[in-house]
Amino acid sequence: MSLLSSDLLAMIRGGVSVIVAARDAALRPSVMRAVGSLVSDDGRTITVFLARPQSRQLLQDLEAGSPIAVVFSQPSTHRSVQLKASRVALRPAQPAEELLLARYREAMERELANIVPDPAFTRAMLAARADQLVAVTFAPEQAFEQTPGPRAGLPMGTGP
Template identity: 55%
Template sequence: MTAAAVTLPADFLAMMDRGVSVIVSSAGLDLRPSVMRAVGSRIEAGGGQITVYVSRQQSGQLLQDIASTGRIAVVFCEPSTHRTVQVKARQAQIRCAEPSDEPALARYLESMIHEISLVGHSSRFTRAMLNQQLDDVVAISFVPADAFDQTPGPQAGARLHHSAGANP
């Protein structure tokens, strides 16, 4: 994969890397949207590579849409504040999750147990929502091509800055 087309601000990267609510979406060739909650995420290379994890069993249409178009949009949201960033890509790659992904999935689950507890839900609730068997998990990796501040308020929808030479 190539270098990131966007440079994500450090405060958003820190939030994303910590492990917050992640919603993954795409659309088919007919532009009909597909959406699914991620069960994990991993931020690498200072945001230059992002991997999100979804349940294969629950994400059939989403995975089909990404496979046919390569397009993905992912929202990272801090539940207690609604602070949100959306990243998009045009060349997402899908693979089966591997044992080497287990630490990222475990770290994400523990972070989300904390995040969801801040809005009043138990660890039991969060585990039921996010805990998956590794053989059902699919990893979707991409280089962000575009990013937007989606935090409710006056900056909602503002495009985040692109790196030099990048094409939005």
């Protein structure tokens, strides 16, 4: 069973902004925008894709064993969730995943169309060479509401 509701999984699978964070041994944060994401069919694992040149510190922190925090946010509504996990698996992105990443970019273009009408902006923001992509897979252990409002920061499924 997934930690996340089917409704939340549907949002995450759509065109949403994905921000990935970790920390080093001195607790200094490292943060980067992912250029795509993939949720497993059963919703138990999530893979985010990072461009190695822009994500060196973040990847170094994850490789050193840092926990991961990922925020998925729907720009048009600001609906957001933060997922955390204590472990990740890293690997080079596979050629077959290029189609998935293209679909993610298209979904983000649609999501941002009312905010940023020129799709060139979204394409530039998510541009990355396929041979430089790193897939970071994790099984969410904690989920927090991050949509602005009185529940922001609360664990999912708690409170009124």
